[in-house]
Amino acid sequence: MENLSRKIREKARDIGAIVLAHNYQRPEVQDVADFVGDSLELSVKAMETDAKTIVFAGVDFMVEQAAVLNPSKTVLTPEPSSICPMAWQLDPPVVEEYRRRNPDAPLVVYVNSFVEVKSMADYVVTSSSASRLVSKLDAGKILFGPDRNLASYVAETTGKEVIAVPLNSYCPVHIGITPDKILSVKERMPDAKVLVHPECPPETRRLADFVGSTSQIIRAVGEIDAKRFIIGTENGVIHRISKLYSGKEAYPVSKDTICPNMKKITLEKVYRSLVSGETLVKIDEKLAEKARRVLERSFTLLGVETPWSRK
Numbered sequence: 001m002e003n004l005s006r007k008i009r010e011k012a013r014d015i016g017a018i019v020l021a022h023n024y025q026r027p028e029v030q031d032v033a034d035f036v037g038d039s040l041e042l043s044v045k046a047m048e049t050d051a052k053t054i055v056f057a058g059v060d061f062m063v064e065q066a067a068v069l070n071p072s073k074t075v076l077t078p079e080p081s082s083i084c085p086m087a088w089q090l091d092p093p094v095v096e097e098y099r100r101r102n103p104d105a106p107l108v109v110y111v112n113s114f115v116e117v118k119s120m121a122d123y124v125v126t127s128s129s130a131s132r133l134v135s136k137l138d139a140g141k142i143l144f145g146p147d148r149n150l151a152s153y154v155a156e157t158t159g160k161e162v163i164a165v166p167l168n169s170y171c172p173v174h175i176g177i178t179p180d181k182i183l184s185v186k187e188r189m190p191d192a193k194v195l196v197h198p199e200c201p202p203e204t205r206r207l208a209d210f211v212g213s214t215s216q217i218i219r220a221v222g223e224i225d226a227k228r229f230i231i232g233t234e235n236g237v238i239h240r241i242s243k244l245y246s247g248k249e250a251y252p253v254s255k256d257t258i259c260p261n262m263k264k265i266t267l268e269k270v271y272r273s274l275v276s277g278e279t280l281v282k283i284d285e286k287l288a289e290k291a292r293r294v295l296e297r298s299f300t301l302l303g304v305e306t307p308w309s310r311k
């Protein structure tokens with residue numbers, strides 16, 4: 001494994017590539033990457049880098065977004081079948097229907113969606129920016145999708161009426177983080193703090209000491225004055241927590257809290273991508289242009305620096 005990691009580093013350097021990895025990636029893939037982060041951090045990193053080639057170890061919508069934001073760079077996915085089932089739960093005709101029925105409500109879409117849906121939206125957010133952006137909007141009623149759980153979290157934290165689009169979309173991994181599982185781990189370690197992702201069901205979030213994106217959870221472990229933490233998101237984040245904070249202990253809610261699509265990417269596939277230049281992510285340029293404008297508007301409202309805002 002060490003040998004392969006070294007070959008990846010050498011090859012990336014030789015061809016001027018950067019390897020980006022999401023916090024849910026396998027430990028060895030996180031370790032070989034130039035940068036590991038949550039969805040927003042990875043988008044920003046993809047925009048900031050001078051590297052001509054980006055190998056993106058993440059699921060389909062993340063890789064697609066990196067390509068949308070970087071039309072002049074080569075964006076490669078090491079495993080095109082690494083999909084996010086939640087992103088597939090929001091189709092353009094459904095968006096049109098909700099738009100038609102709620103003409104005055106702005107449409108805010110979760111980054112876990114595809115370029116065509118993003119191109120139809122008013123704003124795009126991630127789990128770390130959703131409440132912050134929605135609280136800045138004048139409107140009292142918002143359309144939000146996909147993910148009924150993040151939609152309800154945004155409603156709770158902003159006090160606005162948030163309509164989930166569609167009503168029943170959810171992440172198959174986070175829906176399994178149920179209150180009984182949290183309570184059973186908590187029974188064994190009552191002193192432990194509970195940190196969960198907003199994609200968890202509302203009843204689970206109510207048991208939490210902290211709710212945030214994957215990177216916000218990782219940072220919170222460093223900031224909260226406690227030794228033990230129960231981690232209510234995909235177990236990949238525990239690797240980073242263990243590397244960052246040697247004096248702290250992070251426990252999964254269940255050993256099965258795994259996003260199988262994220263785990264499809266291996267060191268072998270990252271290396272193959274660098275060597276073969278596959279698989280190249282191609283986006284319809286008209287749609288990409290429209291989606292870029294929506295992303296640009298969203299980043300501006302959030303105060304995120306982009307190559308456009310620096311112009």
Ligand code: 13P
Binds near residue numbers: 037214
């Ligand atoms: P983050 O933006 O918090 O990393 O979330 C991505 C994701 O897919 C959560 O399931």
Ligand code: SF4
Binds near residue numbers: 112
């Ligand atoms: Fe999609 Fe859920 Fe996997 Fe995140 S954990 S990538 S939302 S399926």
